[in-house]
Amino acid sequence: MLSLLFVYIGFLVLYAIYSAMAIYHLRRFGYVGDLTKSVSVVYILLSVMVIVFSIILITTRNWPASFSV
Amino acid sequence: MKEKEEKKLFPAQEKSELVLDIIRKHWFNYVVFWFLAVLMSVPIFVGIALWSNGTITISPLWENILILLIPAYLLFILGLLIYGFVDFYLDVYIVTDRRIVDIAQNGLFKRTISELNLRQIQDVKATVTGIASTLLHFGDVNIQTAGDKPNFVFQAIPHPYEISKKILDLHEAYLQELEKKAKKGTYRNFEEPDELDRNKSIELTENTEKEDSKSESLNKTLTEKWFDGESETCYSDESCRQKLLDGVNKHLAEERSKLKTESKEKEGELKEGKEVDL
Numbered sequence: 069m070l071s072l073l074f075v076y077i078g079f080l081v082l083y084a085i086y087s088a089m090a091i092y093h094l095r096r097f098g099y100v101g102d103l104t105k106s107v108s109v110v111y112i113l114l115s116v117m118v119i120v121f122s123i124i125l126i127t128t129r130n131w132p133a134s135f136s137v
Numbered sequence: 138m139k140e141k142e143e144k145k146l147f148p149a150q151e152k153s154e155l156v157l158d159i160i161r162k163h164w165f166n167y168v169v170f171w172f173l174a175v176l177m178s179v180p181i182f183v184g185i186a187l188w189s190n191g192t193i194t195i196s197p198l199w200e201n202i203l204i205l206l207i208p209a210y211l212l213f214i215l216g217l218l219i220y221g222f223v224d225f226y227l228d229v230y231i232v233t234d235r236r237i238v239d240i241a242q243n244g245l246f247k248r249t250i251s252e253l254n255l256r257q258i259q260d261v262k263a264t265v266t267g268i269a270s271t272l273l274h275f276g277d278v279n280i281q282t283a284g285d286k287p288n289f290v291f292q293a294i295p296h297p298y299e300i301s302k303k304i305l306d307l308h309e310a311y312l313q314e315l316e317k318k319a320k321k322g323t324y325r326n327f328e329e330p331d332e333l334d335r336n337k338s339i340e341l342t343e344n345t346e347k348e349d350s351k352s353e354s355l356n357k358t359l360t361e362k363w364f365d366g367e368s369e370t371c372y373s374d375e376s377c378r379q380k381l382l383d384g385v386n387k388h389l390a391e392e393r394s395k396l397k398t399e400s401k402e403k404e405g406e407l408k409e410g411k412e413v414d415l
Contacts, residue, residue, distance in 0.1 A: 072201075075205075093223050111219050
């Protein structure tokens, strides 16, 4: 069961790298006064909300070392 | 306080270049991503609603798995939306008073910038196909270029007919301006070079600048020669050009009179019976 948690953490790391690249593109190639800034802020807020909510749920659960489906 | 330097819209943009229009694809192109995102997230929200009502029961083991899977799935959908936005919003067509620029953003890692000089335009065609395009007024604008160069296509842009007309008008105005300059003699590079490629317009700009500076320095040299070292350039100043022309005519007249006197002297020597080197 713990291995699934590690997979999830790995996914979060990849997601963070991907998001950083997307936001870099929007900042670097977007134009002054356009939508890119507000979209970046909304994207970051939503992502943080989902991640924080999942961490809260994860910490409240019991995670046995092994499991069988 | 130092003023902030204005951000260039594309790398080859010149200081005096006037940006007339920035065109993006119609918003309908991004709606496709939203539709996909909503379609993908519906099962999640339906499942959560059914589980909270008690309609479906999940074992604690599956609850643990879903606690990891659902946020990952939601983050994946968010990632898809931002990918679509980058692809849609950073795809831009720019129309300036000198050229047309196509900035194509394909995903996160491919960005292509192509340019087309207004004088290279041969024909502009607008096409609207399909129900959505007709109802929402968007379509393609195909700009045909001279020779073997690939055509420029503005894909799914709003109001294609108006934009195609604008581009044609700009092309006409640009050609008229070039003709005027050619008549004045201030524009030397009127003929389009064969090797001109729309993707090499940055090089072209550099070359044109070089040509301009070359002719400017030539004018300067000429002026200095004819006006006793007066540092004056005759690149676009009409009165200066006239002055230069007068100077050249004066010099030619002097040369002619010199030649005349020399030939008279030689004639006289011949009459006297002396040997003369002709």
